[in-house]
Amino acid sequence: MKKEKINDLKGQTLPRVKEALRVWNNYHSRVRNDRNYSTVTICDEWYLFSNFYYWYIDNVVDGWHLDKDILGGNEYSPDNCIFVPREVNQLFRKVPTSLSTGVVVNHKGYQAQAKFGKRVYKFGTYPTIEEAHAAYVSGRKSYIYKLSQKYKAYPKLSAVLLQKSK
Known part of the structure; x- marks a missing residue:
């Protein structure tokens, strides 16, 4: 009910x-x-x-x-x-993918990339999906860390972002 x-x-x-x-x-x-x-x-x-x-x-x-x-x-x-803020909200959406999150195929292998806001960040091309995904995770964590610093005036948000950047 x-x-x-x-x-x-x-x-x-x-x-x-x-x-x-x-x-x-x-x-x-x-x-x-x-x-x-x-x-x-x-x-x-x-x-x-x-x-x-x-x-x-x-x-x-x-x-x-x-x-x-x-x-x-x-x-x-x-x-x-x-x-x-919107830029943080979009980071934690679940986006369906045919490969691992943050990985696309290019002509050289598997590219690690992410779209943060309106910009696409490329973290390199790798021979395996696993390596590309690891690069994506590292790049995403780095971006989240930068956001934790940007929003230091909001301690609760900054703290949770800092924790998720590790």
């Missing part, structure tokens, strides 16, 4: 309530309707809008996205969610 979400702040005039409501409705809709989210859950407390709203007000960063993956969760909850 599906849980019912409850907007207990309906009709109240609060700061940023409309944008918080949009985010709240979006993740509920994804979990309920998107088969890519079939294993994703929402914590009980976030079925009540006011609980999410007050967490949102304390944590939102303008222009950033709600993320449940970077902290290691498969659940929308205060413990697993963080607001991240």
Whole structure:
């Protein structure tokens, strides 16, 4: 049986309530309707809008996205969610590939590469998929480390990026 979400702040005039409501409705809709989210859950407390709203007000960063993956969760909850910039959010998407992640075939072998933002980074061509994948992992970790330094003003984000760069 599906849980019912409850907007207990309906009709109240609060700061940023409309944008918080949009985010709240979006993740509920994804979990309920998107088969890519079939294993994703929402914590009980976030079925009540006011609980999410007050967490949102304390944590939102303008222009950033709600993320449940970077902290290691498969659940929308205060413990697993963080607001991240788009460039960080895209790093932790699962992209289907016919080879190993970060590996494509070129005329010389297997090329390690990644797209970070709008730029494609190439980490070299290797004789095996495994070597190319290892180069991709190394290049990705280096990029994540740079992001951890870029976002030092956001200690929680910086710390998790630093940890993922190792």
